[in-house]
Amino acid sequence: MLQTVSEPRADGAAGSVAGAQLAAYRFMLKARLLDDKFAALYRAGKIHGGVFIGKGQEALSAATGVSLKKTDVFAPLIRDAAGRLAFGEPIIDAVRTYLGSALGPMRGRDGNVHRGRPQTGLLPMISHLGAMISVVNGVLFARRMKGISGSVGVASLGEGATSTGAFHEALNQAAVEKLPLILVVANNHYAYSTPNSRQFACADLAEKAVGYGVGSHSVDGTDLAACLATLTEAVGNARAGHGPQLVVANLLRLCGHGEHDDASYIDPKLKKSPLGRDCLKVAEDFLVEEKIADAAQLAVWRSETIREIEDAVAIVQREPAPDPFAEKWCAIASVHLGETHE
Amino acid sequence: MSITYLDAIREAQAHALRADPRVFIYGQDVGAFGGAFKATKNLAVEFPGRVLDAPISEDAMIGLAVGAAIEGLRPIIEMQFADFSTVGFNQIVNQAATLFWRTNVSCPIIVRLPFGGTSGGGPFHSQCIEAIYAHYPGLVVLTPATVEDAYSMLIEAVAIDDPVIFCEHKFLYRHLKAEKLPSEALPVGKARIARVGRDLTIVAYSAMVHEALEAATELATEGWQIEVVDLRSVKPLDTDTVIASVARTGKLLCVGEAWPWGGVTAEVIARVASEGYGLLDAPPQRLNAKDTPVPYHPNLWTAHRPTARAVATAARKILRQ
Numbered sequence A: 001m002l003q004t005v006s007e008p009r010a011d012g013a014a015g016s017v018a019g020a021q022l023a024a025y026r027f028m029l030k031a032r033l034l035d036d037k038f039a040a041l042y043r044a045g046k047i048h049g050g051v052f053i054g055k056g057q058e059a060l061s062a063a064t065g066v067s068l069k070k071t072d073v074f075a076p077l078i079r080d081a082a083g084r085l086a087f088g089e090p091i092i093d094a095v096r097t098y099l100g101s102a103l104g105p106m107r108g109r110d111g112n113v114h115r116g117r118p119q120t121g122l123l124p125m126i127s128h129l130g131a132m133i134s135v136v137n138g139v140l141f142a143r144r145m146k147g148i149s150g151s152v153g154v155a156s157l158g159e160g161a162t163s164t165g166a167f168h169e170a171l172n173q174a175a176v177e178k179l180p181l182i183l184v185v186a187n188n189h190y191a192y193s194t195p196n197s198r199q200f201a202c203a204d205l206a207e208k209a210v211g212y213g214v215g216s217h218s219v220d221g222t223d224l225a226a227c228l229a230t231l232t233e234a235v236g237n238a239r240a241g242h243g244p245q246l247v248v249a250n251l252l253r254l255c256g257h258g259e260h261d262d263a264s265y266i267d268p269k270l271k272k273s274p275l276g277r278d279c280l281k282v283a284e285d286f287l288v289e290e291k292i293a294d295a296a297q298l299a300v301w302r303s304e305t306i307r308e309i310e311d312a313v314a315i316v317q318r319e320p321a322p323d324p325f326a327e328k329w330c331a332i333a334s335v336h337l338g339e340t341h342e
Numbered sequence B: 001m002s003i004t005y006l007d008a009i010r011e012a013q014a015h016a017l018r019a020d021p022r023v024f025i026y027g028q029d030v031g032a033f034g035g036a037f038k039a040t041k042n043l044a045v046e047f048p049g050r051v052l053d054a055p056i057s058e059d060a061m062i063g064l065a066v067g068a069a070i071e072g073l074r075p076i077i078e079m080q081f082a083d084f085s086t087v088g089f090n091q092i093v094n095q096a097a098t099l100f101w102r103t104n105v106s107c108p109i110i111v112r113l114p115f116g117g118t119s120g121g122g123p124f125h126s127q128c129i130e131a132i133y134a135h136y137p138g139l140v141v142l143t144p145a146t147v148e149d150a151y152s153m154l155i156e157a158v159a160i161d162d163p164v165i166f167c168e169h170k171f172l173y174r175h176l177k178a179e180k181l182p183s184e185a186l187p188v189g190k191a192r193i194a195r196v197g198r199d200l201t202i203v204a205y206s207a208m209v210h211e212a213l214e215a216a217t218e219l220a221t222e223g224w225q226i227e228v229v230d231l232r233s234v235k236p237l238d239t240d241t242v243i244a245s246v247a248r249t250g251k252l253l254c255v256g257e258a259w260p261w262g263g264v265t266a267e268v269i270a271r272v273a274s275e276g277y278g279l280l281d282a283p284p285q286r287l288n289a290k291d292t293p294v295p296y297h298p299n300l301w302t303a304h305r306p307t308a309r310a311v312a313t314a315a316r317k318i319l320r321q
Ligand SMILES: Cc1ncc(C[n+]2csc(CCOP(=O)(O)OP(=O)(O)O)c2C)c(N)n1
Pocket: A078, A079, A127, A128, A129, A157, A158, A159, A160, A161, A162, A164, A186, A188, A190, A191, A192, A253, A257
């Protein structure tokens, strides 16, 4: 019997392995189609600023999102549309932020991938790479102080961000405090145009875990089933009190750094290697082969999802833009301490 | 009983820990050791699990505080010296300072900065970097000059729903004493007339308030009545109190221990020049540290920063106009 879930659900403690694979696949698909839409809107000149997509990284991102519970903490980065959706971010939050709607979570004050709702555990990234890890630590640290147990936190990262001081400070801090942090590194072999040979000198980034005294996991980031198995284990370890876990996934970004970038610097040999496989296609073949879904069902989901995304875009395009005259122009919560001088 | 500026900071933190279960202190050596300056002495014993040593990771210390604030706590982060806060600068100005504006979720953290020059401190243990924080939107920057303010402003800072950069002057730590802790205080954001006069307004903050007061005493022997305004908070800046004082005296000298370029003194003069131009009988002047790193040797250091004598000399020049 084929599953006929109409709404994918992430539940963190996914019942069956096949159920989790299916749910994760559907977030991958949603993310891919949403990213495609943003890329199209970018080319049509409908977006202010850049568009940053996660093509080729959806398996890892979705696996991360579905491994979490809604009460956990997640600090996604630029290529995490799938993980965000799986963690519970509605499509419309993404669309509103990209289109700068006044009704979105960032109200036109911030855009594109810089979005989140801190009170739901979805932390809004700042651009400065590595900076979100210690913020996740802080939430976990505070929960422990408040006597709340059982939640974990994920920070996403590219391999380039592992070169920052912030990465080092935060991973060490999490290790010292034995926090239930899972650091998920997408090693897509290029940080913008910089290849790994100019980024780090160790043989495998996962080896860094030893130096920090944290758990270490490596996975093929093009393989959804493998990503799910690894993330389930890493999240489980953290939740069971075994301290921080470093997950390194090897993959390739199948797009530019942003939509302005043609990624001509990516080595064609890498593209042709197993790393260059499209994880979405790999997941679809896997689901069909394992009889978890059939081609007809996949096609239905695809067209349903496209409709859902088009509907969201149509709604947001009719929404008000932020109004500079209604804007309060006060950066602090304590209005009485605001600077009135311009 | 006599209470130092440093005691006041310790007592304010003890008060905050006692009064509010959301408060905790995190910083290098603040736990059992009680902090490099002993500003958290015995607090780890009195409040177990809430006064915690941090690794030497200023970036991660501030990041952790922001996460804890999102989760509803009220962290107090002690930087061992203000100078080292530059390592956590990114988290302060880009993470903490932007959170509320971007998300509508407030970020009530306090970053305590033991700052300012002491004899022998040298280039990396003496800096005054309040202006650089005040430059960024989203931060409140406090500079108490008295034992009473060190106590009451730190307690008030815990109640503020925004990131507060609390600049506590190391020179005042043991040097300033009061009879008792205050039971009432001016609110944060209000400047204080530290001495009343009619011939010249000297605007100062933190340790420079005391140099200005000493200069005013010296100038009084020459027949000049100097008004001294203690800003207390550099952001927000109480422009009204400054301009009201200039309206009484017609002359302005602004004194800061920080470097001159783009600093608090420049900001005060810009505001008075644009909004109180007609009140001025002479060009407004300022006195700052010299534009070099802070020197180590006392001979150089006392020439580098404004002293009471330098303030009096600068004041005389204006008074004679
Ligand atoms: C601290 C910092 N320096 C520089 C940048 C500019 N920048 C944005 S993305 C990027 C490359 C990031 O590479 P990586 O961490 O590997 O992530 P990927 O883009 O490959 O997913 C750079 C250099 C930044 N955002 N933050």
